[in-house]
Amino acid sequence: MISEIDRKIRTVVDELVNDFPGDVDFAGSDEHDRHVNAAATHARADILVTDNTRDFGDPDLLPYDLYPADAxxxxxxxxxxxxxxxxxxxxxxxxxxxxxxGRVTTSLLDALRRAGCPHFASRVDRHLRAPSGRG
Structure with a gap:
């Protein structure tokens, strides 16, 4: 099961960072985010998706753009x-x-909202209501 998940991730992800230097400067307030910053910096990422943007310090000083998942x-x-x-x-x-x-579950829209993506959930709702075949 895990190897299948790994295969699927590797199919859709542009780059996996397996190794990176740990001595990259980090001005953020959460020491536990240092490795995330180091990996993103080493990979020359354009975007880092995290709902923890406030702990990364001044976004203008980062070599990548920060986006919460919803945005x-x-x-x-x-x-x-x-x-x-x-x-x-x-x-x-x-x-x-x-x-x-019969599985206990929720709807796609509820799952997105509970995951902290209310704006995207609204867009998904509009997509679901749109007639098929129209943009």
Missing amino acids: FLCLIDDGAPACVRLVTREQNSYWQERRSV
Whole structure:
């Protein structure tokens, strides 16, 4: 099971950082985020997605942009709404299937809201309400 998950992650992720120097300067307030900063800096990441943006210090001093998950997902929807609509419909089917077989679960929209993505959940709701085949 874990090897299958690992394979899927490696299929969709642009870069995995397996090793990085730990001596990268970090002005953030949470020492536990030092390794995240070091990995992102070493990988020359353009964007770091974290809901913990306040602990990274002054964003203007970072070599990457910080985005909370909700804002990042909305950014993706801004740039590729047709792709988001397609994935939204697939994910909605997945969540409905889980309910139909009696698994205790919630809806896709509720899951997104509980994960701290209320703005993206609203966009997903609009995608689900839009007629098929329209942008």
